[in-house]
Amino acid sequence: MRFVRTFAVLLGVVGLGGLCAVGTAAADPVTIPFQINAAPFGNPGGSFDAFPARCAAVVGDQPGVVVITGANPGGWGCFNSQPINWINLSTGATGVATLSDGLNGIPSAATLYTGAGQVVVMLAPGGTYTPGFATFPVP
Structure with missing residues (x-):
C-alpha cells in the first residue's frame, strides 16, 4: 500500500511539472508588416525613383518587446539609421529608438521595450518621405 501511495505522489509531481512546463512555453513570434510610402518633393502620388520602405514589427518572441526590421527576405527593406517613436496606448x-545602420550585411533593426499592450510605432524618415505608422498588440 505504501508503494502505491508513493508512486501516486511521484506521478502527480511529474504530471504537475509537465503541466507547468507547457504553461510557460513561449508563443511563436508574429511578424506584422507595414509600409512607408514615398512622397518626393511633396508629390503625394509618389515617384518611380523613391520606393516605399517595407518594414515589419516582430512581436511575441519575448514578452513586452518589439523588434522593428525590414519585411523583405533576410530582414531588409526598412530604412537605415532612422528614428522610431513609439507609445504604448495601454500603459x-x-x-524613442533608432534603427541600426545596416552595415556588414546585417539588416537594420531596433529593439523596443514597450511592455505589453496596444502599441503605435511611427517612423518619420524626413526628406522626401512621408511619416508612416503601425499599431499592433504586444503580448
Whole structure:
C-alpha cells in the first residue's frame, strides 16, 4: 500500500511539472508588416525613383518587446539609421529608438521595450518621405 501511495505522489509531481512546463512555453513570434510610402518633393502620388520602405514589427518572441526590421527576405527593406517613436496606448509608456545602420550585411533593426499592450510605432524618415505608422498588440 505504501508503494502505491508513493508512486501516486511521484506521478502527480511529474504530471504537475509537465503541466507547468507547457504553461510557460513561449508563443511563436508574429511578424506584422507595414509600409512607408514615398512622397518626393511633396508629390503625394509618389515617384518611380523613391520606393516605399517595407518594414515589419516582430512581436511575441519575448514578452513586452518589439523588434522593428525590414519585411523583405533576410530582414531588409526598412530604412537605415532612422528614428522610431513609439507609445504604448495601454500603459501610456513612450520611447524613442533608432534603427541600426545596416552595415556588414546585417539588416537594420531596433529593439523596443514597450511592455505589453496596444502599441503605435511611427517612423518619420524626413526628406522626401512621408511619416508612416503601425499599431499592433504586444503580448
